[in-house]
Amino acid sequence: MPARAENADDEKGQRITGVDGKHMQIGELAARTELSLRTIRHYEETGLVVPSARSQGGFRLYTEADVARLMVIRRMKPLGFTLDQMRDLLEATDRLDAGTGLDTDEHGALLERVRTYQQAAAEQVEKLRVQLARAEDFAATLGARLDARA
Amino acid sequence: MPARAENADDEKGQRITGVDGKHMQIGELAARTELSLRTIRHYEETGLVVPSARSQGGFRLYTEADVARLMVIRRMKPLGFTLDQMRDLLEATDRLDAGTGLDTDEHGALLERVRTYQQAAAEQVEKLRVQLARAEDFAATLGARLDARA
């Protein structure tokens, strides 16, 4: 499960391109978020994180905001949402945060949408607790059986 | 995510076949383990849990031991092992438990194999802890942002 299989860098010469101080290429984004290039591109395919620009040559260019967004997604992942759901939720919170010019109806609908996800998240946290408990139990059992044989 | 989509029973007439008091069919096994029929059959495809018998008509017949084995697998699942790895591990522990007639070499090899899995399990437990923490964090953040808007 290598996080960066494509760019075969191993402590060797890295470019460390600041590019232009405002944008970074996919490699740097991957390094910062600890996600693979493939994952980042896949997120784009599903519309989850679209690069804020492209170079003339077609390279994806990202900003700090993109880094932040990916970090949010990373925290969401364990909750078991699908990428589509995450996109949906992020869109909702984005628009709530922007907050400019949305009538009361829409505002309410957005809030409701987020609330639903929040509840699902809470449930999923419970499931994770159960899983962790099971896993600990299993690991302990396995360890005990090994010790029993010295 | 219905656990039993195939047999369209909903509080209605269930067969409750004891069959012969020793074996049960796949439906009962699924109910007891809370796994889907598809999952159980899939486990068989990968050689993880093979029914101890078949009826003349070809129905899978399981024993209590099979129930136990599936429960073990259920506890293993959160550890993120592949089905192949689980088969491997189960095979190793089974042979250690049987314990009859295996030379010292093989015994040692088996122990080593199990130890490796045990270590992987411990690592995975740590990852689960991290994930749980992240998930909790995210859920809390989401909740806070909702509260902020009353």
Added chain:
DNA sequence: CAACTCTACCCTTACGTTAGAGTAGAGATC
């Protein structure tokens, strides 16, 4: 030129989801 990135495409895991056909067992009929 070296390091990096691009698109396109096939591979993988762990099942879900039909589809179509056969089976188990219990009651109804002869």
Added chain:
DNA sequence: GATCTCTACTCTAACGTAAGGGTAGAGTTG
């Protein structure tokens, strides 16, 4: 009591999905 039939249950086979992994061949950037 043998056959019929009905329903609940099960079978195999095969395609579909999500979330990426990995590769190839070509182009880009510093």
